[in-house]
Amino acid sequence: MTNIDLLLDQLITKDTPTIAQISTDKLHPFPSHPFKVQDDEDMEQLTQSIQSQGVLTPLVIRPLENGEYEVISGHRRLHACKKVGIQTVPALVYAIDRDAAAIALVDSNLHREHILPSEKAFAYKLKMDALSKQGKRTDLTSDQVGPKLTAATLSSEDSASQVKRYIRLTKLIPKLLAMVDENKISFSVGVELSYLTDEEQYSLLGTIEEEDRTPSLSQAVRFKKLSQAGELSDESIETIMQEDKANQKPMFKTPMEKLQKVAPKVKDKDFEDFVLKACEHYYRYLQRQRNRDAR
DSSP: OOHHHHHHHHHHHTTTOOOEEGGGGGEOTTTTTTHHHHHSSHHHHHHHHHHHHHOOOOOOEEEEESSSSEEEEHHHHHHHHHTOOOOEEEEEEEEOOOHHHHHHHHHHHTSSSSOOOOHHHHHHHHHHHHHHHHOOOOOTTTTOOOOOOOOOOOOHSSSHHHHHHHHHHHGSSSSHHHHHHSSSHHHHHHHHTSOOOOOHHHHHHOOOOOOHHHHHHHHHHHHHHHHHHOOOOOHHHHHTTSSSOOOOOOOOOOOOOHHHOTTTTTTTHHHHHHHHHHHHHHHHHHHHHHHHHHH
């Protein structure tokens, strides 16, 4: 079943849609839409498909009071249409409120093959907030039925505890969250770091960038405990981050002053390339020396 099928299954029981051709100028992204629309290879393929065949799957939208519309499903198709200059698109118009639309938007996208941790995190939060406004309890304790929100209400794939862990990621500052998306920081580490205050997270980020290393899970747990005890400082972050850990790649460091004495005319930004080339040149020199000695 496709994402659009899943979405229509939810909406069809609530409302009968109007089918229309809508100007792209009147279509607006859903507020706080958690799923990224990127100009990547997939977007290029979608753009080429729309350019040659048109929009085969209608967008799903809802009307606004000002006569314009909000996109529930089809943000990527809308972006592709604007790229190739298509001015009107087929759409199914459902007269539903924003909370119902938010729930449908999330459910139709969580089944995508490729989804970033940050997308899933903000998607679950968006759906939970919408359900909360509809009067459901969202404390996510297990197995209770009735008006209480269960894990199955939020997700058919993740447990209640895992949903809560994803939502914790929304507490990360943007750069740390991006590092989770880029797999520079593991999901579990990101969850632990989310318990730090924004100020503590920015301090940690500064140390990560300065030391060129990321925290392990055990280090992240220690940061969390110190933060909860009110004892996490810039100094303790730096001390813990400087500890060796099993998964840390070895780094070579040397004071800039030493390099400047050897190569005073090399600019700071060019030193890394200079050192690598110098090492390569010296390695070849040693190889030639060994070859001569072996004769």
